[in-house]
Amino acid sequence: MNPTRKRRLWLVLALVAAAAIATALVALALQRNVAYLYTPSEVLRGEAGAHARFRLGGMVAADSFRRAPGSMEAHFVVDDGDARLPVVYTGILPDLFREKQAVIATGRMRGDTFVAEQVLAKHDETYMPKEVADKMGEAHRKHDVPASAGAPAEMQ
Amino acid sequence: MSASKLGRWLPLAVFAALAVLLGAGVWLSRQPNREALPSPLIGKPAPQFSLPVLHEPGRLVTLDELKGAPFVLNVWGSWCASCRIEHPVLTRFAESKRVRVVGYNWKDERADALRWLDQFGNPFWMVLVDYEGRYAIDWGIYGAPETYLVDAGGVIRWKHVGPLDEAIIREQLLPALARAEAGR
Amino acid sequence: MLPELGQVALLLALLVATLQALLPLAGAQRGIASWMAVARPAAYAQLLLVAAAFAILTHAFVVQDFSVQYVAENSNSLLPWYYRYTAVWGAHEGSLLLWALILALWTAAVARFSRRLPDAVIARVLGVMGLVAIGFLAFLIFTSNPFTRLLPAAAEGRDLNPLLQDPGMIIHPPMLYLGYVGFCVPFAFAIAALLDGGATRQGHDDRQWRDWLRWTRPWTNVAWAFLTCGIALGSWWAYYELGWGGWWFWDPVENASFMPWLAGTALLHSQAVTEKRGSFRGWTLLLAIAAFSLSLLGTFLVRSGVLTSVHAFAADPTRGLFVLVFLGIVIGGSLVLYALRAPDGDKDASFAPASRETLLLVNNLLLVAACAMVLLGTLYPLLADALELGKISVGPPYFALLFLLLMAPLVLLVPFGPLTRWQREQPSKPLAMLVPWAGLALGIGIAAFFLAPQGAWKTAAGLAGAAWVFAGTARFAWSRFAIKGSRFTAEMLGMTLAHVGIAVFLVGALLTEGLSMQRELALSPGQSVALAGREFRFDGVERRIGPNYIADHGTVRVLRDGRAIDTMHPEKRSYASGGQVMTEAAIDPGITRDLYVALGESLGDGAWAVRVHVKPFVRWIWFGAGLMALGGLVTATDRRFRRKEAAP
Numbered sequence: 001m002n003p004t005r006k007r008r009l010w011l012v013l014a015l016v017a018a019a020a021i022a023t024a025l026v027a028l029a030l031q032r033n034v035a036y037l038y039t040p041s042e043v044l045r046g047e048a049g050a051h052a053r054f055r056l057g058g059m060v061a062a063d064s065f066r067r068a069p070g071s072m073e074a075h076f077v078v079d080d081g082d083a084r085l086p087v088v089y090t091g092i093l094p095d096l097f098r099e100k101q102a103v104i105a106t107g108r109m110r111g112d113t114f115v116a117e118q119v120l121a122k123h124d125e126t127y128m129p130k131e132v133a134d135k136m137g138e139a140h141r142k143h144d145v146p147a148s149a150g151a152p153a154e155m156q
Numbered sequence: 157m158s159a160s161k162l163g164r165w166l167p168l169a170v171f172a173a174l175a176v177l178l179g180a181g182v183w184l185s186r187q188p189n190r191e192a193l194p195s196p197l198i199g200k201p202a203p204q205f206s207l208p209v210l211h212e213p214g215r216l217v218t219l220d221e222l223k224g225a226p227f228v229l230n231v232w233g234s235w236c237a238s239c240r241i242e243h244p245v246l247t248r249f250a251e252s253k254r255v256r257v258v259g260y261n262w263k264d265e266r267a268d269a270l271r272w273l274d275q276f277g278n279p280f281w282m283v284l285v286d287y288e289g290r291y292a293i294d295w296g297i298y299g300a301p302e303t304y305l306v307d308a309g310g311v312i313r314w315k316h317v318g319p320l321d322e323a324i325i326r327e328q329l330l331p332a333l334a335r336a337e338a339g340r
Numbered sequence: 341m342l343p344e345l346g347q348v349a350l351l352l353a354l355l356v357a358t359l360q361a362l363l364p365l366a367g368a369q370r371g372i373a374s375w376m377a378v379a380r381p382a383a384y385a386q387l388l389l390v391a392a393a394f395a396i397l398t399h400a401f402v403v404q405d406f407s408v409q410y411v412a413e414n415s416n417s418l419l420p421w422y423y424r425y426t427a428v429w430g431a432h433e434g435s436l437l438l439w440a441l442i443l444a445l446w447t448a449a450v451a452r453f454s455r456r457l458p459d460a461v462i463a464r465v466l467g468v469m470g471l472v473a474i475g476f477l478a479f480l481i482f483t484s485n486p487f488t489r490l491l492p493a494a495a496e497g498r499d500l501n502p503l504l505q506d507p508g509m510i511i512h513p514p515m516l517y518l519g520y521v522g523f524c525v526p527f528a529f530a531i532a533a534l535l536d537g538g539a540t541r542q543g544h545d546d547r548q549w550r551d552w553l554r555w556t557r558p559w560t561n562v563a564w565a566f567l568t569c570g571i572a573l574g575s576w577w578a579y580y581e582l583g584w585g586g587w588w589f590w591d592p593v594e595n596a597s598f599m600p601w602l603a604g605t606a607l608l609h610s611q612a613v614t615e616k617r618g619s620f621r622g623w624t625l626l627l628a629i630a631a632f633s634l635s636l637l638g639t640f641l642v643r644s645g646v647l648t649s650v651h652a653f654a655a656d657p658t659r660g661l662f663v664l665v666f667l668g669i670v671i672g673g674s675l676v677l678y679a680l681r682a683p684d685g686d687k688d689a690s691f692a693p694a695s696r697e698t699l700l701l702v703n704n705l706l707l708v709a710a711c712a713m714v715l716l717g718t719l720y721p722l723l724a725d726a727l728e729l730g731k732i733s734v735g736p737p738y739f740a741l742l743f744l745l746l747m748a749p750l751v752l753l754v755p756f757g758p759l760t761r762w763q764r765e766q767p768s769k770p771l772a773m774l775v776p777w778a779g780l781a782l783g784i785g786i787a788a789f790f791l792a793p794q795g796a797w798k799t800a801a802g803l804a805g806a807a808w809v810f811a812g813t814a815r816f817a818w819s820r821f822a823i824k825g826s827r828f829t830a831e832m833l834g835m836t837l838a839h840v841g842i843a844v845f846l847v848g849a850l851l852t853e854g855l856s857m858q859r860e861l862a863l864s865p866g867q868s869v870a871l872a873g874r875e876f877r878f879d880g881v882e883r884r885i886g887p888n889y890i891a892d893h894g895t896v897r898v899l900r901d902g903r904a905i906d907t908m909h910p911e912k913r914s915y916a917s918g919g920q921v922m923t924e925a926a927i928d929p930g931i932t933r934d935l936y937v938a939l940g941e942s943l944g945d946g947a948w949a950v951r952v953h954v955k956p957f958v959r960w961i962w963f964g965a966g967l968m969a970l971g972g973l974v975t976a977t978d979r980r981f982r983r984k985e986a987a988p
Contacts, residue, residue, distance in 0.1 A: 007693075026713060026742060030720060033738035037731035055733065069944040072862050091860050092940030092949045095583075095912075095921045164682055167626060168675035171633075175668050177719060180726040181646035182660040241409075241490065 035106060040078055040085035043109070056085065056114050057104045065099055078103060078114070089116040097121040202304075202312050203294035210261055210269055210283035217284060219310055226313075226336050227256040228329070229304040230280070231292075233264040234272035236300040242319035243276050249325055250279035255333055259283035262292055262300055305329060307336035343408050343487040346396035350487075353389035353444075354477040356382050360447075361470030364463035368535070376463035383451035383466050386473060387444040394441045397486055398428050407493035410434060410486045416497040418888035419505070426510045427500040432643060432659075433486035435513060439639070440476045442514070442521045447473065450525060450559070457555060464532035465525075472524055475666040483659050502889070502915045502922045508577030512570060516597060519567020520635040523600060525559040526607065527632035530625045531674060534681045553615035553624070558976035560611060560628075561834070564604045565972030571597050572965035583923035583938040585858065585953040587961055590739040592647040595718045596638030599711050603631040606707040608972070609700050617762055619689030619697060622682055623704055629678060633671040634711070640667055646722060692764040699757050703750065710746045714739060751805045751846070754839055755812020758832075759819070773819070774812055781808035795854025802850025810843040830978035838971025845964025851957040858954075860940070864947040868899075872954035875899040876937065881912075881948060889913040889922075894948065896926065896937050910939045910950075934958045 037055045038048040048054050056078055064077035073090045076099075087105055097103065097119060105116035202219055209215045230246060232239040250257040259280035261269045266285065273283070286292055295304070296315075305314035314332040316324060360382030367375025397410070401424045406412040414430045429435040447469045454462050480486070533552055574597065579587045588594065607627035613620040641647055644660025691697035717734045724732045755777070759770040785804025792799040817836050820828045857872050865880035879895040892912040898905050908926035915922065928935035933956045940949025 022709060025745065026716065029738045029742050030717070030734065033735040034720070034724075034732045035735055037733070057731075067943065070862050070864065070947045071943065072860065072949055092938075092951055095923055163622075164679040167629075168672065168679055171671055171675055174719075175664070175672070177723055177726065178640065178644075178646065178664055178667075181722045182644060182664055184646075184725060235496075240412075244491075 037104070039080035039082070041080055041083035043085055043114075044083050048109070053106070053108050055104050055106045056087065056116070058085075058102070060097070060099045060101055060103050062099050078105065085114055086112065087114045087116050089119055091119075093119055094121045198312055198315060200312060202306050202310050203291060205284075205286075205291040205294070207284040207286055207291065210259070210266065210273075210285050213266075217282070222256075222258065222306070223310045224308055225256065226305065226307045226333060227258050227281075229258050229260050229295075229306060231260045231262050231295075231297050231300050231302040231304075233262050233300050234268040235264065238319045239301045240276065242301055242321070243279070245320050245322060245325065247277055247279040249320070249329075250281070254330070256281040260292075260295075260297075261285045262297065263287065263289050303329075305332050305336065342396050343400060343405070343489065346393045346400075346487045347481075347485065349389045349393040349396070350477060350481050350485075353386050353393065353440075354474065354481060356386045356389060357470045357473035357477055359470075360386060361467050361474055363467075364470070365467035365535075368460040368463040368467070371460075373459065376459045379463045379466035379470075380451040382470065383444075383447045386470075387448040390437075390441050390444040390477075393487075394428070394437055397434060397437060398425060401425070401427055404497070405493075406497050407489055407491065408486075409488045409490040412490050412493075412497045414497070414500050416500065416888065419497075419500055420887050422510075423500060423505050426504070429513050430500050430504050430509070433480070433484045435517075436476065436480050436484050436643075437486050438513065439517055439521060440473065440480060442517045443469070443473055443476060443524060446518075446521055446525055446563075450528075454555070460536065461532055461552075461555075464535050465528040468528035468531045469524055472528075472670065475670065479659070479662055479666065483662055502913065502920050506577065506581055508573060508581060512573040512577050515566055515573055516570030519563055519565075519570045519604075520597070520600060520638065522559070522563020522566055523604060523628075523632040523635050525563060526556050526611075526628040527674070529556040529559075530628035531677065534625065534674075534677045549618060549621065550615050553611055554981050556628075557608075557611050557615060558978075558981045560604070560608060561972045561976040564601070564608055565969040565976075567597070567601050567604060568965055568969040568972065571601060572962045572969070575965075576962050579958070580925060580927055583925045583951075585856075585925075585936050585938075585951070585955060587852070587958065590714075590717070590736040592718050593638075593642050595714050595739075596641045599714055599718075600631050600634040600638060602707050602711040602714070603627055603634050606704045606711075607631050609703050613697060613700050617689055617691075617697065619691070620700070620704075625678060625682060627704070627708075629671070629674045630711075633667075633674070636663075636667050636670060640664060641718070647718070691762070694760070694765050694767045696757060696760045696762050696765070699753055699760055702753060703757070706746050706750045710743055713742050713746065717742075748805075751809060751842070754809050754842065755815065758813070758816040758835065758839075773815055777811035777815060778808060780811060781805070792854065794857075798850045798854030802846050802854065805850070806843040806846040809846065810840060813839040813843070829980070831975050831980065834971040834973070834975025834978070836971070837974060838968045841964045841967030841969075841971060843964070844960050844967055848957050848960030848962070848964055852955050852961065855956045856953060856958075858952065860949065860951045862943050862947050863950045864945070869950075869952055871952055872933075873900065874905075874935070874954070876950075876952050878948070878950060880946060881939070881942070884911075886913065889915045891924075892939065892942070894926075894937075894939050894950075896950070896952075898928065898935060906935065908935065908937045910937045912939045929959060931959060932957060 035053060035055050036048070037057050039058050040056065042048060043056065058078040058080040061077040061079040061084060064075075064079075066075040067073065072092075073088065074093060075086065075088050077084050077086050087107075089105065089107075098121070101121060104120045105114065106118040106120075107114055107116040109115070204219050206216050206218045209217055228249075246257065257280055259282070261283050264285075264287070266287075269283070269285070273280075289297075299317070301319055303316045303320055304312055307313050313336045314329065316328065320329075359378060363375040364379035364382075367373070367378070397408075399405075400408045400411050401415055402421070404411070404415060404417060404424070406415075410431070410433050414427045414434070415424060419427065427434075429438040447466060450469070451462070451466060454465075457465075529552065533549075571594075574594065575587045578589070579585070607624065607630075610620050610624045610627050614624045640660065640663040644663060646660055717738050720734050721732050724730060755774055756770050759773055781804045784807045785800040788803040789796045789800035813836055817828070817832075820826050820832065859869050859871055861869060863869065863878040865878060868875050868877035870876075875898070877897045877899065879897060881892045881894045884891045884893040890913070894910045894912075896908045896910065898908060906928045908928055910926040911924040913922045913924060914920075923938050925936055925938040927937075933954055936951075936953035936955060938951045940951060942948055
């Protein structure tokens with residue numbers, strides 16, 4: 001084999017090897033950093049079981065927010081129109097966190113409570129993140145509740 | 157790097173795959189299910205309330221007074237820009253006298269509400285005032301504008317979140333109203 | 341009356357853009373001079389019309405014409421006058437008009453500063469830019485009209501999103517768009533080159549390629565510089581506005597701006613190779629198409645509702661579809677053209693494994709890989725959703741880890757580039773020049789590793805990497821000055837500045853990530869928290885009234901060794917019209933550290949949740965980016981690009 005061919009072969013091999021390593025790394029990194037979203041009813045049905053760390057999506061139930069005066073530990077309940085799940089979070093809640101509004105909390109289950117490491121609340125003009133809305137839409141189909149479409153309304 | 161025969165078409169192929177994915181994305185988001193809020197009240201009796209009337213402050217109205225015929229309940233406030241957008245549509249609908257349109261003035265100052273109605277016109281058969289939002293929680297009101305259809309027996313049959321437009325009235329509200337009147 | 345004129349202006353602009361696209365392109369194809377001559381005047385006319393529409397919209401905001409729906413949705417009588425100007429681009433329709441305006445500006449600039457280009461070339465370039473303009477103007481007119489009337493007129497506007505009521509909002513989008521849209525210029529040049537059958541014929545001489553690139557390079561560098569500034573401003577703005585102390589979140593919208601930047605950086609370097617050596621022609625063409633395509637893709641992602649993001653515009657699938665179709669035509673069309681017309685090979689341009697070409701090839705590969713990696717991570721949730729694998733989000737560590745892995749080899753190679761000759765170099769030569777500096781960098785790294793109070797690896801990597809890049813680049817600059825008679829051109833100066841910028845950025849990014857300290861806790865008035873050798877004493881909160889908000893105005897005193905060094909005032913603002921609550925963090929900026937304090941919620945009895953950060957060297961992130969941008973601008977001024985083409 002002449003030298004140019006040989007060099008080209010090495011080059012191709014190197015590129016293939018690099019691509020293989022890159023693919024493997026990417027797949028690994030994705031797997032370790034992908035967080036699935038579940039609603040309370042899915043969690044209670046056991047569908048979130050496989051993943052230790054996941055995202056919980058739904059609405060902050062009315063009248064569920066509790067925080068001991070002077071304490072950073074907040075308790076609230078996430079509701080998806082179907083089921084409720086208690087959540088505890090220690091830290092500063094986002095500005096737009098409110099009862100009866102959409103929320104996505106990232107964390108793990110501890111017993112019957114969801115311990116949130118991060119809480120994201122309504123953050124654009126629409127009511128709720130599409131993912132949460134889609135999931136709750138599924139819950140509605142189950143309960144035969146008509147979904148309504150329309151432009152976003154305003155909050156007071 | 158030279159563009160070999162295969163290599164020339166590779167970028168296009170990659171882009172084509174990407175475009176398919178993005179197209180799927182657009183397809184998936186075509187029906188904004190964003191308003192898939194829990195409306196567990198559909199099919200349930202409307203919550204009882206006792207609220208003052210905007211134009212007759214001393215008078216309190218309860219749900220029972222409104223029963224007997226279907227009515228549309230429209231949640232609004234003078235602070236709500238989208239309410240202004242739906243106002244002409246709502247007015248046209250109210251003027252058709254198809255059904256009573258009751259206003260639910262939510263978290264609004266009385267003077268502001270009156271001025272708003274003065275300025276834009278009052279399409280409402282009656283305006284209830286819930287200054288603190290006391291009963292709004294029971295109705296599941298999250299914002300304004302929101303519109304409910306309640307049948308003669310006081311059962312909630314339909315809810316819409318966001319401003320109304322002709323299409324929604326035609327395709328959703330009127331059929332729901334017809335079903336409610338037929339007792340279905 | 342005026343808003344209707346605005347609509348007319350947009351319609352006319354669409355008409356003019358159509359003329360600007362069709363006539364010159366056809367004329368260049370057929371050699372009809374009069375048709376080609378339409379290009380320049382059409383470009384100027386388009387600028388005038390779009391600028392008029394933009395001015396009319398601005399005027400509507402300034403006089404607070406709430407009969408215009410867009411104004412009613414994004415402004416308010418209480419809005420301070422200066423924000424009325426920036427509210428113009430606060431939401432979808434207005435920002436799209438800004439896009440169109442900036443496109444018209446770039447087009448007119450190309451028309452104005454291209455006297456020496458052959459008519460056919462300028463006709464094609466402006467024609468392609470005209471095609472893009474058609475897309476955006478049509479998008480505006482048919483799906484996103486900013487001049488729609490609201491009748492009856494609203495008595496009061498809904499208000500500009502408080503997140504956007506901020507000085508950073510004034511510059512960030514225009515700067516970003518200048519970059520995004522600016523990539524349309526090298527894109528148009530690339531398409532023009534592909535359309536000109538002569539440029540890609542076998543046997544075509546390299547000189548014409550070099551001329552083509554001499555024209556394109558300054559434009560590309562300037563657009564890239566603006567994009568760098570735009571991204572840096574976005575990062576800086578998120579840092580002080582969002583209240584979390586973070587500077588980059590790998591959010592889909594951020595990624596949407598970063599991908600064109602990565603492709604653009606690769607493009608810059610590839611263009612240099614093609615201009616000087618005639619090789620990498622395929623790369624340069626593809627990268628030019630890719631950079632602008634990614635800009636368009638970014639526009640799509642942000643406005644279509646396809647992705648969930650912290651700061652996407654309110655979404656609309658109809659608009660998403662429109663942009664997708666437009667994307668398909670522009671990108672698909674370009675890639676078909678590429679497949680059919682791309683040059684067969686770079687003859688006489690072979691190079692040895694040890695050469696600057698190889699290094700730049702690796703540079704291209706790593707940057708493109710990084711770009712692909714970011715694209716994958718950004719679209720993966722969409723893919724999973726489409727395949728019904730569940731609703732997932734990809735966490736920042738995916739991006740951060742892989743980006744680090746890809747950039748590490750790049751950082752190692754940066755100093756070698758300028759010191760390695762074209763085509764063939766003896767590896768021993770650059771190695772000999774750099775080994776002592778590698779040793780120095782390693783020493784610094786080791787020292788940092790053991791001295792760092794925390795985050796040893798990141799600190800060591802940041803300092804070692806920065807020292808290495810800085811020393812290596814300085815070595816190159818020195819070698820230029822030391823050798824008598826050698827020139828230090830603007831291009832070299834630009835490169836030096838930009839590479840030093842990389843070093844500065846490394847210090848900022850890695851040291852902040854490694855050495856930042858933070859506490860989040862409940863404080864009552866009088867209580868304090870100790871952090872990084874300083875004491876932060878919370879003095880309570882009082883009510884203050886602003887122009888269009890009510891604020892909870894906090895006071896935090898910072899002491900060091902008992903001596904007061906600063907008083908900081910974090911705020912929590914409640915905006916009157918929308919009822920939205922905003923955190924205004926208090927920042928004490930410094931060259932070696934930022935002190936950052938933000939209020940959380942009131943916990944009752946005067947106690948508040950408070951977040952305190954000490955962030956070392958965080959400003960170096962943006963200094964570094966600024967240096968890079970400056971480098972890009974300086975490179976563009978190089979006299980070589982303004983030289984008349986050599987006589988045949």
